[in-house]
Amino acid sequence: MFLAHDLGTTGNKASLYDADGRRVGAVTAEYPTDFGSGGRAEQDPEAWWEAVGSATRHLLAETEVAAGQIEAVSFSGQMMGAVLLDAVGAPVRPAIIWADTRSVAQCDRLVERVGMRRGYEITGHRLNPTYSLTKAMWVRDEEPEAWGRTSTMCQAKDFVAYRLSGELATDPSDASSTNAFDQRAGRWSEELLAAAELEATALPEVVPSTTVLGGVTEAAARHTGLRAGTPVVLGGGDGPCGATGAARIGPEDGVYCYLGSSSWVSLADDAPLLDPGMRSMTFNHVVPGRFVPTATMQAGGASLEWIADVLEPGGGSGRWDRLLADVDASEAAAQGLLFLPHLLGERSPYWNPRARGAFIGLGKHHGPATLVRAVMEGVAMNLRTCIQAFEEQGWSVESVDAIGGGARSEAWLRICADVWGVEVRQRSLVEEATSLGAAVIGAVGVGGLPGFEAARDFSHVERSFEPDPDAHERYCRRHEQFLDAYQRLEGLFAEL
Numbered sequence: 001m002f003l004a005h006d007l008g009t010t011g012n013k014a015s016l017y018d019a020d021g022r023r024v025g026a027v028t029a030e031y032p033t034d035f036g037s038g039g040r041a042e043q044d045p046e047a048w049w050e051a052v053g054s055a056t057r058h059l060l061a062e063t064e065v066a067a068g069q070i071e072a073v074s075f076s077g078q079m080m081g082a083v084l085l086d087a088v089g090a091p092v093r094p095a096i097i098w099a100d101t102r103s104v105a106q107c108d109r110l111v112e113r114v115g116m117r118r119g120y121e122i123t124g125h126r127l128n129p130t131y132s133l134t135k136a137m138w139v140r141d142e143e144p145e146a147w148g149r150t151s152t153m154c155q156a157k158d159f160v161a162y163r164l165s166g167e168l169a170t171d172p173s174d175a176s177s178t179n180a181f182d183q184r185a186g187r188w189s190e191e192l193l194a195a196a197e198l199e200a201t202a203l204p205e206v207v208p209s210t211t212v213l214g215g216v217t218e219a220a221a222r223h224t225g226l227r228a229g230t231p232v233v234l235g236g237g238d239g240p241c242g243a244t245g246a247a248r249i250g251p252e253d254g255v256y257c258y259l260g261s262s263s264w265v266s267l268a269d270d271a272p273l274l275d276p277g278m279r280s281m282t283f284n285h286v287v288p289g290r291f292v293p294t295a296t297m298q299a300g301g302a303s304l305e306w307i308a309d310v311l312e313p314g315g316g317s318g319r320w321d322r323l324l325a326d327v328d329a330s331e332a333a334a335q336g337l338l339f340l341p342h343l344l345g346e347r348s349p350y351w352n353p354r355a356r357g358a359f360i361g362l363g364k365h366h367g368p369a370t371l372v373r374a375v376m377e378g379v380a381m382n383l384r385t386c387i388q389a390f391e392e393q394g395w396s397v398e399s400v401d402a403i404g405g406g407a408r409s410e411a412w413l414r415i416c417a418d419v420w421g422v423e424v425r426q427r428s429l430v431e432e433a434t435s436l437g438a439a440v441i442g443a444v445g446v447g448g449l450p451g452f453e454a455a456r457d458f459s460h461v462e463r464s465f466e467p468d469p470d471a472h473e474r475y476c477r478r479h480e481q482f483l484d485a486y487q488r489l490e491g492l493f494a495e496l
Helices: 045-063 104-114 116-123 132-142 144-148 156-165 190-196 218-224 238-245 301-311 319-324 368-391 410-420 433-445 452-457 469-495
Strands: 002-007 011-017 023-030 034-036 040-043 072-077 083-085 152-154 212-215 231-233 255-259 263-266 281-284 291-297 338-340 358-360 399-403 423-427 461-465
Touching (some): 002 156, 023 433, 040 045, 045 218, 083 156, 104 132, 132 144, 152 156, 156 212, 156 218, 156 231, 231 433, 238 255, 238 263, 238 281, 238 433, 238 452, 255 368, 301 319, 358 469, 368 410, 433 452
Parallel strands (some): 002 072, 072 231, 255 399, 399 423
Antiparallel strands (some): 002 011, 011 023, 212 231, 281 291
């Protein structure tokens, strides 16, 4: 058995897989996020650790799997954060997560010193306040007392792997989400760190994702119920782990889409993809020598969660069934309603932390079902722009495999097929792809699998959704209006 922890935005999912990639069981332990004015988005690292312990104990109890049967523990985690630790490895403040956009001034300073194009060439990413480097600069500028106690900065999965094993490191996939990593050289960028006035010693050693950090410590064993000495394999960032779980190991595997809190389209390649318009970014893969060109939007599934909370506060049994029951009745765009899904600012394609969401064309005749449908269409339209960025760089996108919680919705996949104009395929593992990727890393790390290629055998396409030509033609026209609406409002977003 291989234990995978997937540290997401809303909770930690602990999953057990056997050597054939079959999931034996899974338990999720949730934790809160502190969203605040000015772009604040923070979580308590100790809440992550408590969730890891709770989910592991409950998983072992529910599956009746003995701790001694687990051959390795590995991790997938939310990326682009800033977990600041003191000299003994304790958090000095709440973790600043990927959605936080407070470091705009620091990012502007970094761009002035390095240049946006130069930063993109080094890191594979735009210099942007959603990344770790400027978040560290923000803490240094705004919270000097906390910064004075900071010894190192790491990512979410690095922190929990450290608490489990006593050894701190990061891997290339997560390092490439910091804006501080020289992607081609495979090391921290001296140029960017100098511009940020930070030392490389403030960042962990970068080692392969399959590195065995050590064994579960006695204290961690008591906390989790695991056997002391169980190998702890470092793992990777959730995007590259998701690519692995979606069987995107090399360029021949094609494009996939993740419909989660944030959403993205991505693929695996042998080299970084540098878009002249810098709409996309490239992460290092957890597969050595491979890269993961990606176009990510901030609020994909998060937009749908938002409208659900607005229409039915507090959730409750059957909420999603009620909200999605009538979304197939008619296209929101055909009723003159568009939704800009930029609730948390935006990464691809605009890279504008000041962007905001908007309903365009809202009328009294638009009811709850149309609002929900408009949100789903708006996310699909933004992802269409992301797909076009790949097509313009020579990729022929004939089909897209969908994973993530949103991919459970057949209605949303039909919408995506019509908006994108390509076949959209639902895989057998939808929400499990990132945790499966982490399990594969763990198995490869301890020799339980011969290589990452085995992931191709662990999931398959279950359903396929072909685009309706007439609907696609209508959406093409609306997509132009969707793009135009953002351009018209961009200046107003900054003023607001």
